[in-house]
Amino acid sequence: MGVAQRSKRWAVPVAAVAVVAGVGTLGPVMADASPKLPTISAQDLLAKVQTAKVDGLSGTVSSSADLGLPAIPGLGDRGNSQLTEMLSGQHTARVAFATPDKARVSVLDNQAERVWTTDGSSAWAYDSSKREATKLTLPAHKNAKPEKAEPRSYDPQAVAKQFLDSIDPTTNVAVSGTEKVAGRDAYKLRLVPKTDKTTVGSVTVAIDSKTWVPLDVTVMPRSGDKPAVEVGFTSVSFDVPSASTFTFTPPKGVKVTDQKVPANNGQKQIPKQVVPKQVVPNRVLPRKPVGSGAEKPTVIGQGWDSVVMIRNAQTGGLTGNGPLAQLLAKAPTVQGSWGKGKLITSKMVSALITDDGRVFAGLVTPDTLQAAAAKAPR
Template sequence: MVADASPKLPEISAQELLAKVQTAKVDGLSGTVHSSADLGLPALPGVTGGDSGSASGQLTEFLSGEHTARVAFAAPDKARVSVLDNMAERVLTTDGKSAWAYDSAKREAVKLQVPEHKSGKPEKLPQSYDPQAVAKQFLAAIDPSTKVDVSGTEKVAGRDAYKLRLTPKTDQTTVGSVTLAVDSKTYVPLQVTVLPRTGKDPAVEIGFTEVSFAVPAANTFTFTPPKGVEVTQPKAPTTRPDVPKSLPGKPDTAKKPDIKKPGTAANEPTVIGEGWSSVVMIKGVKLSGDGGPVDQFLAGAKSVEGSWGKGKIVTSKMVNALITDDGRVFAGLVTAQTLQDAAAKAPR
């Protein structure tokens, strides 16, 4: 994304701007979000960018390439995302009473009745297309190991914005810096740019190319399936599912102990460490051992061992992962050594 010329704005301290960002709230917005990712991940054998129908294809798609989405939000419980990729459209929308998921390529739609909204909190856009949600995850990592400064101003989506830069001081993370373009009127993050510790090109960039903070009309969130589309209506849950607070490998908004004990589910993620050095562990991962794509993928990975056991390290300029022989996966925006240190602390 290319920003416009730097506007002249009143001076503001990093502490003042940070406080305004953390308390920013709007009743609605709509616009176009563009995201790009180049995490340097090795290709998964047998999976191409167009294989979005498989889980591995969706993962590859999310972690690489460029994507565009039209988004809208209205408090307290209305949200819509229309993802435009490969001449196809995927829509996720809710008007507070019903929710739709539509895939034009498959000509399929799923409709759910939304359980009664009891929390009083607004719905959230899917985080991969919500610059504010992505920004909050990085803001949660701020601690004494983070340098925070206002590095200038810029125009994003035609709006004047301050540039709030977060620079980790620890060498345990692969993140070099995170810059938030903060709207000078609403203090909502308009764009997030993540630079790796090595290299000058952004590893991740997500932001608005156009945005309006007017509350969208109610009919923005309704959906009528096109003629001929197959509609299914699974049984709705009795309660609203909890929205994950963070993405794997990124800081959570809640203060965490050094090790968060897993729940009853065998594969429930466990977070080890805090802030920039946090690592996510998943247990009970079974490798096929049949020479399939995942086995081919790991065949080229470096073998490592330590007090935690044996396994293989998959490295990139941003995301690293340790896959142990006993079925555990450790991953995060951290160095390979940090992963092994986390494995040594982790419960079996």
């Protein structure tokens, strides 16, 4: 299959039901029996996934992550809770979407609920723990979709797309069997990087045998036998949800902030406080640059060994006695033609924080990360 075909936008609106690269073991998702399905080649399976189209779906998604990062005392407090979520733990979300522009995600954690929902004309972001809600009035545009308003870390389709779009000659692709996911028969498509520069050992995508929609994504590290990332449906229906699913009425006593999203050539500009942080394949970064003075992220390299660089990142919080400062104090100091900085590594993630305010991160080996830093523009 050609690169042009692989990079073609999916007909399934994967961004509509936002999900992360969430990650770990989803015991309830898998059943023991392997269903008997007609033989299909990897090329034909990829073609069906890329042309898959459903008018709507709803279900429950379970995600878990174990990236092998050390524990950081105090990191779960208030503003750091999203970072804790994206790097570890298990989470549950209820998701729904209906074409062309209706979507809802409800994340349930620690007896609290966070909701992102849109009916196409307005969007809501609600956090029950803070008793706060933001209402966005979306500009009228026939091609405008509030894609950035929902967290992709709870969408198996969005997570799968990140990997499938990266397939190139450096990847071995094969149909590795069948399985049951959320009670549905699915093919297993396995991606194995040929390069040893990445920390990713393999990625398995479970693809529904009737709708050809990805139902589950499992990321295995190069070392160890436990998943580093898994996100998948525990239950799913392909019936179109009712319009009322996407409406939202804030509970009594909730503080509501009204905002209007200006039109920008048909592209929605969602305020940054509504957009959660995420982990995406081959990069670890927030949806917005770090710090008010940070530049847009730059991607160095291609495919499995790509690295993201953020320049002018605010690193003032890395000094003093804060939890991140404590972590960096234990991290080794490294230097090269790129300069000097601190290196943080785990079984999946490598991050380099340089003295001149640049941050490099990726699902790559430490040597690959430093090689990318040496090639990066100043």
